[in-house]
Amino acid sequence: MDTRTGLPVVGMVGGGQLARMTHQAAIALGQSLRVLAESPDDSASLVAADVHIGTHTDLAALREFAKGCDAVTFDHEHVPTAHIAALAAEGVKIYPGANAILYAQDKRQMRERLSALGAPVPRWRPVTTAAEIADFAAGLAGADSPAGWPVVAKAVRGGYDGRGVWMLDDLAAAEALVATGTELIVEERVPLRRELAVLVARSPFGQVAAYPVVETVQRDGICVEVLAPAPDLPEALAVGAQQLAIDLANALGVVGLLAVELFDTGTGVLVNELAMRPHNSGHWTIEGARTSQFEQHLRAVLDYPMGETSLAAPAVVMANVLGGEPGGMSIDERLHHLFAADPGARVHLYGKQVRPGRKIGHVTVLGDDMAQVRVRAVRAARWLQEGRQ
């Protein structure tokens, strides 16, 4: 409790853009987010009033940081579960808990748990040798793919934005990957129509609120666009996907946001990944939903009743701005041109140094027609990214 305001203090471990945007949401709720950042130059450090410098793997730093916080949460999933459990045992309200975030940290445990829960997942198995991968591929062989190859290998821990995921075409590729010593699972390459995502928030009380299902467009394993709502999604499939996410949030005991990334196979969905924090697939909610995912996450970890999740416009598109090649037009100059070209584009910049491929911001466009809105969002992001349309 902040004695100056009579309102709660939420601590967020990690100082990236998710903490930065959560701070914006905290301000409206009369709060000021407390941030544990690695550096005073981190995205959130640049804008928050209450920044502690420290590392998320340092239990003493976490313990000190948690003092005076009404709830502690995360802008990433890298805090060791042992630390989370230790703090919870000491009475810190820390969400999501160790028994939940585990499934966002460890893909093998996630796959095992989802399989046990009967949730739809791709065929998969843990592997330690190239022979096991080949054996798995052989088991997949069928009419679609006589050899079973290619298969998808994933690092059990630490992957993000396309890192830690490999498409293996043959035994030689499997042998090379296994030789790196990375702990792996393998999965079938799902013949997918597109990718979807569902975002839900769950409070300690157990209330769960689900956002509309969105389509996520990936390029090189990185999310580049999010379309809300997912176009041409049959109602039954949309409701089923939301119910799946709600069931998972309950079954895993998630508190805070849960993003469920899905493969749309055309006949149903399969769970690809889980994330337990504000998620790139939910950035559109800042303007595009009545309650942003960042406010919703704060409400969830503070056990406030959840906010309305309905769309603020018939069509909403979020496009990520990735760092382009250095040089050329400055980011400020690009912003001038974009604002002149599209006065309705909503820009979010994260205060990050531009590096090729790095997410440095996003743009959201709202409107009535998905095709038009998408063109505008993609064009706006390209302007910021490349300094040209």
Add this chain to the structure above:
Amino acid sequence: MDTRTGLPVVGMVGGGQLARMTHQAAIALGQSLRVLAESPDDSASLVAADVHIGTHTDLAALREFAKGCDAVTFDHEHVPTAHIAALAAEGVKIYPGANAILYAQDKRQMRERLSALGAPVPRWRPVTTAAEIADFAAGLAGADSPAGWPVVAKAVRGGYDGRGVWMLDDLAAAEALVATGTELIVEERVPLRRELAVLVARSPFGQVAAYPVVETVQRDGICVEVLAPAPDLPEALAVGAQQLAIDLANALGVVGLLAVELFDTGTGVLVNELAMRPHNSGHWTIEGARTSQFEQHLRAVLDYPMGETSLAAPAVVMANVLGGEPGGMSIDERLHHLFAADPGARVHLYGKQVRPGRKIGHVTVLGDDMAQVRVRAVRAARWLQEGRQ
């Protein structure tokens, strides 16, 4: 320019809720607002990363504050024009300039200038004696008001939220007020149907963007509700009011926001007051317009192209939350109840200590039906204010 981000630094003099909400907008633009606050406990000080403590009447403090700012602006209108002019002469981009903000500081100069420009204003005159006030009242006498009284007296400088405005019923009241030594103007009491407001933003380049005309509902001289768009406003009157505000912004050379408060007499409008900063009548724009007034103000003072001003929903109502009597349910408990009662209400709390009558936050509701939206907004504000519906 912030060398860490390559994006501009805006300094705002004053650490109230307007600076607090401008900081939220600055974050999206990749910036961090620099705030000159009186105290580390000011509304904006609680949430901003870059807070300087100092007083707006101290030229040396202003000069130090302005160093490294790409533009300097204000969350109030109390900075002496001589200081603004001095800084501008030293090369600081400080907006609005001394020659513009003068008309938001000094009601006599404002009335003189508006009269000279031919803008519609109530009948008025400067006065120094009670006899002059009585003489003015006698001059107003007509069919509607045989005696001319009551008349409205206004302090030339320093009034806000109903302070510095007096309704004078007779000579005795005039004598008592004049005896206080306050510099005064008097105006006719306009038989008004309602109050309206128009918000425009103007850039140094000269681009002006106008928001839809809103209705402002006052109680005891304090704005309690804002309805956007103003219900049942004839199109010609709406366009005329916007054009008036645009003309005034141009004529006065305003850079940044200009709020024009209007009396709707049923047959036309009269200008009541001018403000040159983010304004209470524009808080609805945070969710209710494509571009919030806070972002628009930043875009204006940085000479970015203006953002789209269109409504995000057919009906938007903002209701102020005033401090209630101390004691009773805590603000945090009230928030729980409100969120349970209306998951779609958008809450903004300013981090201020509750004092009776003090603006401590506002609530915005969006929807299709103005009457329903208004009921929800008023009820939500009352919950936060009184802990009951």
